[in-house]
Amino acid sequence: MEDLTEMLKGTLEGCVLEIIGREETYGYAITRRLNELGFADVIDGTVYTILLRLERNGLVEVTKRPSDVGPPRKFYALNDAGRTELATFWAKWQYVSSRIDRLREGGR
């Protein structure tokens, strides 16, 4: 699916939180996961800016670990604030998607 950038804008941060919430991981691995899911347009730079924002907002634990290919990598894990934020994201998603589905089905 091409050109989802605009539609994904508000939801990508929640997707990244969900991926980090499953296991501690690093930037490029998150990008690859999103690409595998079918979001081919998502690039490393976008994910990286989201990770920086999560870090600034105190939602993740960051650990530098040595890498076998280059400089140490930053690994991200959710902290309590991050888990709360993720739960909020899914609640909002549930609300919006159920309303949109209802609209499409012509209900009220």
Place this chain on the structure above:
Amino acid sequence: MSFWETITGSDLTRDWKAFEARAQVLPADYQAAWEQIKGNLFPYAGFTGRDLTPIVDAALGLLEEASADGLSIGEVLGDDIPGFCAALAGGKGARTYRDRWREQLNRNVARKLGRLGG
């Protein structure tokens, strides 16, 4: 940071020398992007440019990680370096020089109007 460093900016010079040294060892296409990133981040700098240091460090960090992963620069930043830089500098704490200047101007104008009873 010592008072002397604050006054002379010698700490900044040292930071930038370290940044440039890190950029030197990146692949050529990455170095070209680095030059563009610097240019695009400049408008976000405050009066001293000190608030830009962590942002520049973050940008370099991405370039280093991604080049080690064997990605092309296009895969990493797409075709929107200005957008990437805006996202990097965006959010809290990166108010630009222009923002502050605007605020000051608005305050001055408001004061003048206040005095005029407008």
